[in-house]
Amino acid sequence: MNHRAPFEWIAAIRFLKEGRMQTIFIVTAVAIGVAVIVFMSAMLSSLEANFLKRVLTSQPHIQLVPPDEVARPLRRYPSGDVVATIYQRPAQRIRSLDQWQAVTRQLAQWPEIVTISPVVSASGLAIKGAASRSIALLGIDPAVYFKIVRLPDYIVAGQARLLADDIVIGTDLAKDLGVALGDKIIVRAGTGASVVLTISGLFDLGNKGANERSTYVSLRTGQALSGLAGGVSTIDITVEDIYAAEDVAQAIQAATGIEADSWIKTNAQFFSAIAAQSNSNTLIRVFVALSIAFGIASVLVVSVIQRSKDIGILRAVGTTQGQILRIFLLQGGLLGFLGAIVGAGVGAGALVLWHGYLRRPDGSELFPLVLEPSLLVIALVLAAVTGVAAAAVPALRAAKLDPVVAIRG
């Protein structure tokens, strides 16, 4: 339209500058609101990201498990007499998944599935001389399993190699048994089978319990120890879209008849907590935005009254109603925007401080800091839009002001 610095912008900025106290107060109010929103939203995404990171690097998205063994008590004689009303859940033996190789081949065709990893699990004892510790044994195929759980990332000595007589154990177990890389230990499974295995790698998962109990052996060794020759106890699966895991799990169950648990179902509690949190977060955002809007509107209503003489003079020298309208809309937008800049800075700063303050005893971060620039940009844009919207009523009043009345003052 024209190349000069737009008259409306300059007027809006001048008016805000001149009403310094009002401007500072309302910008502070907006800033507090925006800071709270930024801080809360970033916290929530940090929590979620932290959880997802854990899921994505240490858990299968879907796990196929053998059916529970159920008791089938004879409850009635044909005569109708009830003979047994109490029955016990039978002890769950380690059992193989039926037809697991066929199932694996079938699922390998599914485009939404990324990794399929058969796993044998068993419990047993690790023995070195007089020392023994109870352990959980996972028999895995490293080629696929390490795509799900990135064990090699946590290896602190040796390597995540799993030949037939290799075992990879945690640092704490090694300490308890008094063994080092390359040492041999006896592993005796609950079935009574026992083998001598060589420690090929030590890992540190950052969790004492896991470092003490988790051990990894090759799938074949695991099968031998658990007595499931040729069988597997679970099939771990990762999928393309982690949020579709539950749908895929249901499809698998429908297609194969095998129970499939998705990480979403397993962690239902976490998800409902996150959902509740983001609902209340949304509510808080709406109410903060509303109070910001009313704050800006009330400041501008007063400003229109205070400036009615200025408005009169501006109208007298040829300022159109549209220009007056824009001057006040811009003031609203600028107040929102300025407040949001300050608020986003304060919110982000507080988050960084807090993140630095909350650390584990070893100094590592408790949760990853997720501060997406898009959050800040959205906060700025929304605050500016809120400001403009809030200014609508006062700006219309200013534009409709009768210049004669305005000049008379």
Place this chain on the structure above:
Amino acid sequence: MDEPDVLRLVDLCKSYNVCTPVETEVLHNINLTLRRGEFVALIGPSGSGKSTLLNIIGLLDRPTKGALFINGREVSRLDDAAITKLRGHSIGFVFQYHYLISAYTALENVMMPMLVDQEFPNDQMRVRAAHLLAEVGLTQWQDNLANNMSGGQQQRVAIARALAINPVLILADEPTGNLDTASANGVFEMMRAMNRANGTTFLLVTHNMDLARRCDRIVEVIDGRISAQPAAA
């Protein structure tokens, strides 16, 4: 005469509270003509309708009846956008109180009508405003915020501002009413000088008969009627 009169009012009436039980006509059949370059005083008792008349002439208010010609063009039925534009281009105002916009410097106040007028050439605004401020003797004040200046100085800035877009008509509603005698004299002389130098037409409301007598012509309004148009001394 080839050149149209700057202003012509024909049977102009103004009522307040139209179509209500308290409807009152405050201007009755006003007929008035201002020729180019005239310097005219508008006098009359308080409440006689001087400000009302000035606001209508200045296109800030609308007549209830009658016709209003500016430079020969009937303008009383134009829509608000057109009226605003015409006002910005053809009329300059000097008010009694609240002379300037306090958020702007003296120079910027003078530039205001040019800033508002989106068509005014960018590079000429500042030069012209500085020139006008020099003419009213305020060059050294040009970067001061308006409310740091005395009443007389502010009114001189307002005169410079009224001249900024080189209007055909400057309307001044008691421009000296709020000033001490010496300042009032200075402001009046300044306007008279501008009128003589640029040929700008002035219509000046005043209660000060000394000043009125130094105008080309005096128009007296009594009870919403023009009572007499005695020639000035």
